[in-house]
Amino acid sequence: MTMQLWLRPAHHYTRLRIGALGPVPGPVGELVDRDLLAEHGQAGCEADDPGVDLVLVPGAGGGGPARLSGAVLDALIRCERHTVPTVLVATAHTDLDTPVAAVCRDVAGTDTEVLGDARRRFGYDRVHHLPEPAGQGRARHRRRYLPLLKTLARGVGLFTPRSPLTSLRTRLGLSGRMRHRCGTAR
């Protein structure tokens, strides 16, 4: 319940607003809506809305930032102020060694060995294996990336998985919305 209290405006995985600190390698990079380090990366953001729900941080080996300085540092402070989760996308062991890695909330990637190393350092609950996008389709069609989005969003606590009871109630049409539609709401 407490997790849901701080849900941002995106109420579905596919509507998550994903930012990044530079180009993110791999399929997960296709999910990025705005690069916070780009010239207009912060354009349109309100003082009380960081403009993103989650920020991907490419590892230093993949061309991402290694040092905490300049625009990278300012963007990370902004994320931290607004409780925006930062996820290091690690592709190499050395990605885990940088000062930037030390301040990311979670780590994600596809390399089993790198993720194993990350789990020993950061803990199982902070490290997430990114699944491949499912099926064919245009990159911008987010439903193709649903498993990946779910991994990220659930991993950083933006969405909590439904309990088995809630899932069952939904399947049986007993959810609140369904009861309301059927006119059986109390």
Next chain:
Amino acid sequence: MRVCGSIGHAADDRVAAMSALLGDPPTVLDRATAALRGTATARWTSTGAEAASWSPTPLPEKLPADARHIAEQHDAFSLVVPDSGDPYLHAGISGAAPVYVDTAGETTGGAPGTYLCSHVEPLARTRRGPLRPDWDAWAQVLAMGGPLEGRTPFAGIRRLPPYARLTATAGGACEITTTGWPWPEVTSSSAASLDTVRDALTASVGALGERARFAPLLSGGWDSRILTALAARTEGTGLTAWTTSSDTGTVLEELVSAKVAGTLGIEHAIVPARRDRFSHDLAYFTGAVEHQTSFHVWLVPLATALAGNGATVLDGLGGGVFVGGAFPDSGSDLPVLDRRFTRMAKYLDAVGDVLHPNVAGQVAERTRASFDTVAEPLAEHPYGNTFTAYLTRTLPGISLSPFGLLSRGNPVATPFLDDSVVRAALAIPHAEHAEGALYAPLLRPLAPELAELPTAAEIPQARRHHRRRVASPEAAERFRELLTREPVRGLLAPGFAAAGTETWRRMLGRTNQQHLIRSLATMSLWFERHEDLLGDLSPDELREPVT
């Protein structure tokens, strides 16, 4: 820094045994009525006296030939053996670096002697008489974070208070006098200037810089920022500031410290904690501070990264209390001692969740009795809240992070506890310290940009969302394993031992409950380490109902 010795007609073999446990540091003094072996010592002589001084902070080659002056100017201990007259040990002015004495005494050839050591364990392991826990000390570790009145976990082994003098009299007895500590005697004046504090800090760091290379610890707060700025001015290029996570669910400390280092143009190293090293770090910390506190387990990764690099660690100990106006009195109608006790012993709020009801009562009663002994004489003092916090929290608990953990691998300096800095700060009227109001003006002439940069605590944050290592599944399992062992298990609240990991994690996510759990884990590790000395022991005293 490793030092041991004796004063009075003591037995050489016990000093030799303590020395062996400390790794056989060199002999410094060897007289009939006093002996000293140690590292980081400096010998000096004055007319009719032979003496040696020591400190975890590098000492100058030439020391003034007077123990009081050495205590005030260098915060060092001195063992003085006059040709005629009684030998004595004089403690440093801050009392932050510990020296322990075995006050239980020991008869050797009919003459008692008092043994001293920079560490508790050699005194405990070489005592020939019975050894038992000081349950008052343990109650205070639980309630306040450290044992009060110089207690240690072992009954009879005491830490010397600030500026104390231990004298071996001709009759063979040893006396500890604690009168004459100058700091509470400082009077404030509206004419006092913050410039004096800044000049004293600058002089202190500058003098140290002539004989040491610095490794400033840099957090997101004011004290470390000021010291790092001074170190950067003193040392120039090549300085690295060191930061780690304080494991409070935010990384603003690391981010703000990076901003500070960038502004100063110095290198910045962040040492992250490893999840798979939690058990190691907990054991390392409790061992380094000799099981007297559990405040800064998160500092271990940084301490081990720095250990042995030869640099003098700059630590901001004392800045918050003497400059920053920390621990102000609350505005309630309660008597002042009640308000101060409630604030300093805030962990008692959580005893119902973690401790057996009888234990909770014992912990509160035993802590309050000692607290009143320390705090009552300070009740009406203009800086009463400051000295109460210093004597009941800073010295018993916090000081062991620099002068227990960090000093294990490096020389350590705490310039905010320099005598001239403390006197200058106390000369400024109490009200002017409120809410850290002195910090920005103190720093502005040194580093104007940094004076305007908000601290980590000043940056508003919607929520602390980073997962804390201390509340992780791995940590919860380790804590549960330590606390459900006998004899600690008997101190737990009914049902707590059998609760699931999620319950333990929830408790560890709350400040006060977490403190109690950490302290009980410290006790468990103490029993484990000293099982051979203590035997099969039960904390029955702590389970008796308070009448």
